Amino acid sequence: MSFHIKKVFSGLLLGALIVPAFQAQAGISGYWAPIFHEDFEERLPGPEAGDYAGLPINDALRLRGDTWQSGLLNVPEHQCKPHPSTYGFRGIGNLRILEEVDEVSQDLIALHTHIEWQAQKRVIWMDGRDHPGDIEPHTWGGFSTGHFVGDTLVVHTTHLKSGWIRRNGMALSDEATLDEYFFLNDDASLLTHISIVSDPNYLTEPFVRSNGFEWLTRAEMGPYPCRPAIELDREVGEIPHWMINSNEARIGQQEFAERWDIPVEATRGGAITALPEYIDVVRQ
Amino acid sequence: MINKKSNSWNKATNHFHKALGACLLTSALVSGAIAQDMSDVEVKSYHVAGQVWVLTGAGGHVTVQIGDEGVLVVDTQFAETAPKILAEIERLAPGKIIRYVINTHGHGDHTGGNQIIRDAGATIVAGNEARDVTATFEPGAEVIAHENVMLMMATATPEIPFDMWPTEVYIGEQYDLYFNDEPIELLYQGRAHTNGDTIVFFRKSDVISAGDIYPTSGYPFIDESNFGHINGIIDGLNQIIRITVPREQQEGGTMVISSHGRLSDEADVVDYRDMITIIRDRVLYMIDQGMSLNEVLAAQPSRDYDGRYGNGFTSPESFITSVYNTLSE
Numbered sequence: 001m002s003f004h005i006k007k008v009f010s011g012l013l014l015g016a017l018i019v020p021a022f023q024a025q026a027g028i029s030g031y032w033a034p035i036f037h038e039d040f041e042e043r044l045p046g047p048e049a050g051d052y053a054g055l056p057i058n059d060a061l062r063l064r065g066d067t068w069q070s071g072l073l074n075v076p077e078h079q080c081k082p083h084p085s086t087y088g089f090r091g092i093g094n095l096r097i098l099e100e101v102d103e104v105s106q107d108l109i110a111l112h113t114h115i116e117w118q119a120q121k122r123v124i125w126m127d128g129r130d131h132p133g134d135i136e137p138h139t140w141g142g143f144s145t146g147h148f149v150g151d152t153l154v155v156h157t158t159h160l161k162s163g164w165i166r167r168n169g170m171a172l173s174d175e176a177t178l179d180e181y182f183f184l185n186d187d188a189s190l191l192t193h194i195s196i197v198s199d200p201n202y203l204t205e206p207f208v209r210s211n212g213f214e215w216l217t218r219a220e221m222g223p224y225p226c227r228p229a230i231e232l233d234r235e236v237g238e239i240p241h242w243m244i245n246s247n248e249a250r251i252g253q254q255e256f257a258e259r260w261d262i263p264v265e266a267t268r269g270g271a272i273t274a275l276p277e278y279i280d281v282v283r284q
Numbered sequence: 285m286i287n288k289k290s291n292s293w294n295k296a297t298n299h300f301h302k303a304l305g306a307c308l309l310t311s312a313l314v315s316g317a318i319a320q321d322m323s324d325v326e327v328k329s330y331h332v333a334g335q336v337w338v339l340t341g342a343g344g345h346v347t348v349q350i351g352d353e354g355v356l357v358v359d360t361q362f363a364e365t366a367p368k369i370l371a372e373i374e375r376l377a378p379g380k381i382i383r384y385v386i387n388t389h390g391h392g393d394h395t396g397g398n399q400i401i402r403d404a405g406a407t408i409v410a411g412n413e414a415r416d417v418t419a420t421f422e423p424g425a426e427v428i429a430h431e432n433v434m435l436m437m438a439t440a441t442p443e444i445p446f447d448m449w450p451t452e453v454y455i456g457e458q459y460d461l462y463f464n465d466e467p468i469e470l471l472y473q474g475r476a477h478t479n480g481d482t483i484v485f486f487r488k489s490d491v492i493s494a495g496d497i498y499p500t501s502g503y504p505f506i507d508e509s510n511f512g513h514i515n516g517i518i519d520g521l522n523q524i525i526r527i528t529v530p531r532e533q534q535e536g537g538t539m540v541i542s543s544h545g546r547l548s549d550e551a552d553v554v555d556y557r558d559m560i561t562i563i564r565d566r567v568l569y570m571i572d573q574g575m576s577l578n579e580v581l582a583a584q585p586s587r588d589y590d591g592r593y594g595n596g597f598t599s600p601e602s603f604i605t606s607v608y609n610t611l612s613e
Contacts, residue, residue: 063588067562077525077554080534119533135330135340137547140535161535162555173592174552201591226533237522239561243569244585 028153028182029111031221032095032191032213039211043090047168050253052269053262055170061202062268066249068169071240076228082118084140084163086178086197090211093117094219111146111153119224124155131158138174153182165197165207173201189215205271322364327372332539332547334489335464339372341365343393344543347493348373349486351464354383357401357425358484358493359394359543366397370404381406384463386470387429387450388495388543389481390436390510398448402427407451428452428459430472432480436510471523473497476516478507483520485527492524493541498556500545502596503586506606513610514564521557525550544596559589567607577608 036043042051052065072078083091093116100110111124122141131143142160146153157178164171176199183192191213196206242249257264266273266282327341329348339346342365347358355377360366373382382405387395405425429450437444459470459482466488473481477496484493497504497520506512528538528550540548548556566585575583584590586600594600 060588060591067588072558077534077550080530080532081551082533082535121533133328133330135328135338135345135546137536137539137549138552140533140551161551174555175592236526237518237557237561239558239565241562241565244566244583 027099027188028184028191029097029099031216031219032097033216033219034090034092034095035190035212035214037212039090039209042166044092047166047170048252048256048259049168050249050256050267051168052166052170052273053267054274055166055269056203056205056207056271056274057170057269058202058204061170063244064171064202065169066253067242067244067246068171069240069242070168071232074231075234075239076230079228080226082120082140083115084160084172085120085122085142085144085157086160086163086165086172086176086195087167088115088118088120088122088140089193089195090209091115091117091120093120094216094221095213096219096221114221116219116221116224118226124153131156142178144178151183153180155180155182171202172197172199175200176202179206191215322362325365325368327365327368329372329376330547332489332491332541334486334491335466336486336489336491336493336541337376338541338547339369341368343396344388344391344496345541347484347491347541348376349464349466349468349489350377350380351466353464354381355405356384356386356461356463356468357382358386359388359495360385360397360401362393362396363400364396366400369397370401382425383408384461385425385427386482386484387427387433388484388493389478390429390433390440391478391496391507394495394543395433395437395448398427398450399445401425402447402451423451426452428454428461428470430470430480430482431455432478432511436478436480473520473523474516475511475513476520477504477512479511481516481520483524490529490538491541492527492538494520494524494543494553496543497521498524498540498542498548498553499596500542500548500552500556502544503593503598503600503603504560505598506603506610508606508609512606513613514560514607515610518557518561518564521553521560524553525557528553559593563589563604564607564611567604568611571608571611577605580604580608 052062082088096114098112099108100112101108108126110126113122122144124144124146126146129145131145136159138159138161140161142157144155144157146155160174160176160178162172162174176197179196181194184190192210194210196208198206253264253267257267262282272278322342325342327339329337329339332338335349335351337348337350339348341361343361344359346361346369349356355373361369382401385398385401402424407423407426427450431453434450434453437449454470457472461468466486469485469487470482471485473483481495481497483495497517504517506514506517524540528540530537530550534551536549538550540553542548563586567580570580570583570585581601581604586604590600
């Protein structure tokens with residue numbers, strides 16, 4: 001679900017006011033199963049080529065999407081890439097959140113999250129440490145620091161690898177940042193996750209999404225070993241991509257628009273396509 | 285662009301840009317003779333893995349390997365910052381002697397400190413030669429580079445002092461060292477950023493020092509006057525990808541020190557390689573369509589990457605021009 005930041009912040013404030021203090025035994029630690037009541041088509045079957053609707057993208061990212069070929073995922077060094085934090089919490093697989101505490105003081109040092117699918121691991125530092133310097137490596141999870149505002153966990157993440165916000169070439173640069181809010185419902189059975197992605201290179205405004213998790217008493221978290229395999233005979237260094245203004249890219253856009261009976265311009269994304277009132281434009 | 289760079293980073297970057305800008309204006313990119321006030325440059329170190337550290341400051345990053353036998357230094361930044369490099373090495377490895385300096389190529393922001401750092405070290409020589417050599421002069425650390433670096437520096441304008449040149453050159457594809465209980469491979473890159481590029485692979489520490497074929501801060505500079513070529517840069521990036529082995533989930537494992545920018549692993553190099561390859565393919569396609577350089581520039585074939593990579597030392601126009609020129613040879 002994509003909508004504008006002002007509305008989300010209003011919702012957050014309202015949520016923070018009406019959500020009571022968590023039960024001591026609940027919190028957000030434990031096991032959570034993703035709920036796919038939002039954006040099911042995009043998240044499970046996967047997005048269609050040429051579908052940029054609802055994304056606040058600029059022309060540069062539009063071009064990256066137009067020239068992206070799914071064959072890229074078949075290149076061996078791309079095969080075992082996990083989802084970055086900017087996407088992973090939208091994916092499949094149970095989520096585990098564990099607390100790391102100082103044994104002496106019992107102060108909360110960090111929250112460790114683990115998503116079963118692709119074994120996406122992440123640390124959210126809760127001890128007030130600074131973010132690393134510019135030279136330090138970037139990771140899929142990024143470097144996250146968090147704190148509680150009331151009962152809402154607020155997280156800021158930097159040092160992300162180049163990632164994506166939609167699995168059809170909607171890329172992010174390694175200068176993207178992520179802000180998140182995690183909060184529970186009244187009986188602590190549902191966890192809501194709000195993510196706000198910013199990228200000075202590809203997004204015209206912060207990209208806000210929400211998704212939910214349902215509490216599990218217990219969950220199996222299987223391993224996720226991954227080793228790349230050569231499935232096509234390609235020359236070393238061959239990178240699948242379409243040329244600018246290629247027919248293939250146009251066909252993808254056209255097919256998507258025709259399948260859903262929407263104008264092509266609506267598929268091209270941009271901040272305006274995230275607004276509910278844009279439906280009126282589509283209907284015209 | 286979000287300006288999230290620290291002050292020290294900005295200062296260092298500005299010095300680098302100004303210094304290299306001066307080099308270009310005087311056609312003296314190879315020369316280390318750059319008069320810039322670098323008194324406020326701060327040299328910082330970061331442990332990469334195993335015995336390898338990276339030092340930042342002005343110019344290209346300096347890679348340092350430290351072990352029981354002494355210190356090996358890859359690239360030396362500028363003469364103005366070399367004393368600070370030495371001070372940081374002394375802090376990291378008190379009392380240890382610099383035995384080797386390796387130049388990844390011949391540009392002044394990577395070789396300007398050669399003489400100062402060489403003079404602070406000492407070469408180990410053996411047999412009768414040892415007595416003869418040490419009786420006549422202090423040889424300093426051994427400075428190793430590909431033969432074309434020597435040629436580049438020996439023919440540079442303005443002239444580069446002899447004491448800044450390499451003292452040992454290699455030819456062919458590879459030169460090996462075994463130092464500090466670690467195999468070290470110097471891998472020649474052919475015509476890439478220049479025609480004298482070396483990447484340095486520390487096999488035990490599992491770290492690659494990539495030199496200027498991999499600057500994460502922007503597009504690579506293809507030094508056409510020193511026989512650089514876009515395809516050599518791509519070949520070099522693919523060689524790095526062949527060497528690197530990531531840990532699980534395509535992260536970590538072999539670490540790669542970029543010349544300008546941040547530390548990387550294979551996935552980062554893959555992302556950069558993809559970008560460079562895609563832009564090269566687009567320009568090649570346009571050349572095949574009969575487009576002139578001006579028409580290619582007008583088509584902006586790198587425009588989807590310019591936001592991220594177009595604000596470094598190499599402008600999009602400069603990069604595309606060099607890609608076009610070298611593919612048109």
